[in-house]
Amino acid sequence: DAKTTQPPSMDCAEGRAANLPCNHSTISGNEYVYWYRQIHSQGPQYIIHGLKNNETNEMASLIITEDRKSSTLILPHATLRDTAVYYCIVRVATWGNDMRFGAGTRLTVKP
Amino acid sequence: GAVVSQHPSRVICKSGTSVKIECRSLDFQATTMFWYRQFPKQSLMLMATSNEGSKATYEQGVEKDKFLINHASLTLSTLTVTSAHPEDSSFYICSARDSSGTGGLRKSPLHFGNGTRLTVT
Numbered sequence A: 001d002a003k004t005t006q007p008p009s010m011d012c013a014e015g016r017a018a019n020l021p022c023n024h025s026t027i028s029g030n031e032y033v034y035w036y037r038q039i040h041s042q043g044p045q046y047i048i049h050g051l052k053n054n055e056t057n058e059m060a061s062l063i064i065t066e067d068r069k070s071s072t073l074i075l076p077h078a079t080l081r082d083t084a085v086y087y088c089i090v091r092v093a094t095w096g097n098d099m100r101f102g103a104g105t106r107l108t109v110k111p
Numbered sequence B: 001g002a003v004v005s006q007h008p009s010r011v012i013c014k015s016g017t018s019v020k021i022e023c024r025s026l027d028f029q030a031t032t033m034f035w036y037r038q039f040p041k042q043s044l045m046l047m048a049t050s051n052e053g054s055k056a057t058y059e060q061g062v063e064k065d066k067f068l069i070n071h072a073s074l075t076l077s078t079l080t081v082t083s084a085h086p087e088d089s090s091f092y093i094c095s096a097r098d099s100s101g102t103g104g105l106r107k108s109p110l111h112f113g114n115g116t117r118l119t120v121t
Helices: none
Strands: A009-013 A018-023 A031-038 A045-050 A061-064 A070-075 A084-092 A105-110 B004-007 B010-013 B019-025 B032-038 B045-051 B067-073 B076-081 B090-096 B116-120
Touching (some): A009 A018, A018 A084, A045 A061, A070 A084, B004 B090, B019 B032, B019 B090, B032 B076, B045 B067, B076 B090
Antiparallel strands (some): A031 A045, A061 A070, B019 B076, B032 B045, B067 B076, B090 B116
16 A cells, blocks of 8 residues: 655644644555544544545545545544644545555644 | 444453453444454554454454453343463453445444553452
């Protein structure tokens, strides 16, 4: 599976958009980009995933570059409750596939 | 949405005893569940893949006789930590994917339980 690179930490002001980058330059054609987050002492929470096209749901937007070598997770209006570690994972979508977690980005939303 | 429930959320046990952790998919069926372990300030590490009706597969370095996994139904997998020792103290998390196929693989991401914090004294 393609390796991902994320900044170790980021800060964001409450109410502003949080843009979390992820590099996955070795991604292959059948690998999806998944985003999860983990709030302290909880299990990871699924946020969004995509293959080629940009995706949006009630939580966030996922922007994938045309060459698919990087992506950005956007939380449009960050709140204090969005403070968490955000994981970008690249993985082939098969029924039996787990998720492999790297170090992620620790996002701190500040008032 | 898909919900994965773990029980207990916290457990404290004495060294040498065994502890069982349950993982349930509440509103979907899962032929495969995954067990992870997370030590403080570290990321999640996959321990094993639990397959309904068959033996679990373990990641390299994980002792299958110490971490017993049973996946007896499509909605329940259990992890038993046998003869627990203080170094087994960790945050154990399970995950599952809706395998009914109603949404297709495209719409079936992996969902995680809220974890079980095990402390062995």
